[in-house]
Amino acid sequence: MANTSAAGLSWRHNLSRWLTAGGQALLDLLYPPRCPGCGRTGVLFCEVCQSQIEPPLAPACLRCGRPAEAEILCPDCRAMPSHLERIASSAVHSHPLRDAIHSFKYNNGRALARPLGAHMAAFWHQRDFRADLIVPVPLHAGRLAERGYNQSALLAHVLGNAVGVRVSEAVLIRHKATRHQVGLGRIERKQNVAGAFICRGDVAGRRIALIDDVCTTGSTLEACARALSAGGATSVWAFTLARARWIPIQGDAVPDPGSDPG
Numbered sequence: 277m278a279n280t281s282a283a284g285l286s287w288r289h290n291l292s293r294w295l296t297a298g299g300q301a302l303l304d305l306l307y308p309p310r311c312p313g314c315g316r317t318g319v320l321f322c323e324v325c326q327s328q329i330e331p332p333l334a335p336a337c338l339r340c341g342r343p344a345e346a347e348i349l350c351p352d353c354r355a356m357p358s359h360l361e362r363i364a365s366s367a368v369h370s371h372p373l374r375d376a377i378h379s380f381k382y383n384n385g386r387a388l389a390r391p392l393g394a395h396m397a398a399f400w401h402q403r404d405f406r407a408d409l410i411v412p413v414p415l416h417a418g419r420l421a422e423r424g425y426n427q428s429a430l431l432a433h434v435l436g437n438a439v440g441v442r443v444s445e446a447v448l449i450r451h452k453a454t455r456h457q458v459g460l461g462r463i464e465r466k467q468n469v470a471g472a473f474i475c476r477g478d479v480a481g482r483r484i485a486l487i488d489d490v491c492t493t494g495s496t497l498e499a500c501a502r503a504l505s506a507g508g509a510t511s512v513w514a515f516t517l518a519r520a521r522w523i524p525i526q527g528d529a530v531p532d533p534g535s536d537p538g
Contacts, residue, residue, distance in 0.1 A: 312379040313372025321376055321391045330368040359501035361511045365519035366399035369490050373518055377489055381427050393434025396517055400439050407485035410436045410443045413500055414450040432487040447477025473500050475507030484512045492520040
């Protein structure tokens with residue numbers, strides 16, 4: 277009886293996978309994918325565009341990752357304490373990656389999580405990063421319902437599978453709805469996300485890798501790290517797909533209407 281039941285479950289699982297794959301194939305036939313970088317049809321994100329992704333700027337501050345004269349702590353990081361051990365990014369937020377991220381977030385381009393997450397994984401292996409747990413930056417429930425998915429969580433799962441580190445979406449909660457960060461200066465961004473996150477999972481004694489798509493000022497990442505540190509994490513460092521080339525100073529607005537980096 278148990279074997280019959282197991283066989284039935286296996287058959288239903290295989291049928292479900294076949295229907296999912298068949299449905300995706302039908303969608304691809306009716307609406308073929310188009311590379312967000314160059315517009316080429318029939319490919320999700322073409323190899324030519326992927327080869328043009330700009331590597332992170334160097335040298336950079338050892339903590340915040342902003343361009344610096346040498347790989348040391350920048351004046352801001354020397355003057356201000358942080359709950360983040362460091363911020364690392366796999367690329368610069370510029371064309372064609374910028375276009376791919378925009379499509380990924382705002383055009384229901386969730387399938388782009390595969391190549392974008394793979395890019396992050398390659399950089400992770402290159403730098404030999406370490407973590408006990410991967411935690412994506414969460415969306416507020418209202419924003420999640422509006423978009424239908426959390427792009428940071430999709431990236432985190434592709435990355436986690438590739439590097440062999442467990443991913444948890446449950447330990448960090450965004451319990452406070454906030455304004456979009458685009459158009460806000462550094463101080464406004466920091467105030468906007470203050471107290472927006474709480475830790476509800478067991479992170480005591482763990483080294484956490486916090487995952488997001490784009491970093492501009494690091495305000496969102498800092499707010500997340502504060503909550504995780506309060507929950508007992510040994511250390512928190514952030515890893516984002518891209519880093520904005522232009523870093524605003526206090527009071528400056530962020531001239532980037534194409535995405536909503538934190």
